[in-house]
Amino acid sequence: AKHYPLVIIGGGAGGCSVASRAARALGAGKVAVVEPAKNHYYQPMWTLVGAGIKTVDQSAMPMESILPKQCDLHKYKAVEFDPQNNTVTLSNGEQLAYDYMVVGMGIQINYDKIKGLVEALQQDPMVVSNYNKDYVLKTFPAIKSFKGGNAIFTFPNTPIKCAGAPQKIMYLAEDYWRKHGVRDKVNISYNTSLPVIFGVKKYAARLMEIVKKRNINVNFRQNLVQVDHHNRKAVFQLLDSEKGETETYDYDFLHVSPPMSAPEPLKNSKASMVDAAGFLDVHKETLQHKTFPNIFGIGDCTNVPTSKTAAAVACQNRILFKNLQSVMSGQAPKSLYDGYTSCPLITSYSKCILAEFDFDGQPLETFPFDQGKERRSMYHMKKDCMPQLYWSMMMKGRWAGPKIFRKSMHLGMSR
Template sequence: MKHAKLLVVNCVKRVSKSFSTSPFSLQRHYKILVVGAGSGGCSIAHKFSSKLKAGHVGIIEPSNDHFYQPMWTLVGAGMANLANSGKKMSKVIPKKADWLQTKAMAFDPDKCIVTLETGEQVHYDYLVMATGLQLNYDKIKGLPEGFNTDPSLCSVYDYNFVQKTLPAIQNFKGGNAIFTLPNTPIKCSGAPQQIMYLADEMWTEIGIRDKANIYYNSSLPVIFYVQKYADTLLQVLDRRSITVNYMRNLIEVKTYTREAIFQKLDSPREETESFKYDFLHVTPPMSTPDPVRESPLVDSTGFVDVDKETLQHVKYPNIFALGDCSNVPTSKTSAAAATQGGYLEKNLNAVMNGKQPFAKYDGYSSCPVITSRGKCILVEFNYDCLPLETFPFNQAKERRSMYLLKKNIIPQIYWHMMLRGLWNGPKFLRKVMHLGMDGPEKDYTHSKDIKGTN
């Protein structure tokens, strides 16, 4: 902790010495600098803006709009309006925080400096990384330009491409329909399956399902890493006659011949396999933004290197991270970011007061998986891939109540509580529902043998 205090003191000294030499009239210095105004960044900025004076918290975020992206699966299936999925960034960023509407381009954690796209160097005492992920469609040969020429190509992960999804589903007349999952960590890992189940339901309703061959080509060896939920999903796949091809990673799309080329990850000779497609939903490879991935803050995988329990950087004690950009080994969901926010707040407060971080995040993450219009399973689990369910009933069962929770209630919690720093996940609710018990279910264990994705 002495190292943390010394680092902050040195940062402040550097700032005071730099005023006269800076090309800017006055270099900005924040007690807390948050990089990224997604769900995690907004939540943390609100938490600390309410504690500190105006101007003590800065947020680096270039976007004009903030989107609740879990809704885009419903948009792609024609069950929600795209316009209702977003708000102006100015409406969700705390008023007491300074909004630096530009990109963070470089990080110097030894000097406590973040360099902006404008060239300005912003100084901080404490840094919170919440940049989220960038979509790397360009890592797939033939994309993203293929989306402009082939109407059967779509993706619910991009603002523009999600608008192609419903027309592509509606215009499908039969043949091969392929849904992909890449070999990188992704946000909202249940979305590729959800849009597949909803498309299958739509094709059944219009009477062309018997003309369709639906494939789920996943880079993973399993359908879900938590056995309890994998069992249900395998039943859904079997009931829907959907073929799953494991260890298949999309590397090229040939729109002129409508071929999708997949790398066979279980092949020692890097063999490929070609699929003809009449409909193709692409989940892109993802990574942290380039400036983050090229910074000294990341581990060998390119994600911000933090202690998985305290969320404090393993090398720089005045830096924390939460959400998708961190290397904590759990699914990248807004539910995980919300829960992490509560632990990060406690630990950053402790460090700011000269104490050791003490709150330990258990890896809680959640992903409501819609299996049809009106049915959903509520997936909740911890670092050990054990179910950590909020409600006192079997959440692996497809339920209408969980669908209504996903569609109507969770978005309200997101906009009105999480983004304002008022929601740290359902731990308290879980204790109440389970009469004070808060542990994971012990009768379901992690199994590499399950055909199960996480």
């Protein structure tokens, strides 16, 4: 097995930002990145792609061009972990040995868990989904060509990345239909597995006002289980029904947020590597593995109990790397993560609520005004500033989240 001081699994938001910091500190040939994908995608842009505001090409960069040159890129999947022997096996059969490993494999998307969905996504132009680089291309044409009827937006019965995304596209579509004279003919439903519209009280209250004002039906505890695109019917399991009842809706437009799970290679790994659900089992504050001190985890593939976002990864990458350096030099990890995460809840083609909060669901807002209000400034921040910040700072290992701004804008009075 080829040996590296540091092996990083995944070249996404977490893997790439950590790789950049590590390459700078350790130099050439010391860091391996295992990543099969041709492109790195800035997925937060896909909401805007679905609304026709950006193109998928704007969200993509060739993997080679974005990962630091000093890293060795292995263009294969990690398929098997052996943390007792500090090795990982790749899909070409090769093994890599490591002193330290960072796992940032993201979360797995499972469209195939919903009966009939893959066929519907492939064959029905009105069944769309922003959670995939190909299906997101269908969203705006469907919104544009929609002439009325039932429009349904779903939220699955699993943890997902960017818990706001299933409803952001709904607000954008609603705004589009209103501006183009079809809103009167559209009946909009948000069918969510959750018992609330959003996990943080402050923002949930504002969103409930918005859905009421804009005449959107919210159906709680309903989970999409089947799509019959021939008859344009969508079947939802009623999660609070003891008899396992379902409700069938006719749809004319359907945006699906798919069920997700821990990545297969983690789920299949030896028990001590992951928690019961298959997510990498790390300390939520230090991001160090609970059983294997030479392993760290970042982003969507870990069991850190916060909302899975790129904004969370922004904070985590610096904390992780500082702790990795401490452990490498024989010290205890000292840098602690507070759970910071953020969800820019776009509510129209010109407005956004910038939700920011911590492990306890307490708002942790950067700007010195109420971010629970819909604002044009926050829309432009999301649309124009964030992509820049992501590509030119975060991917270079030079962005650790907005904490420094939060502190200065609140005159040092914020956490």
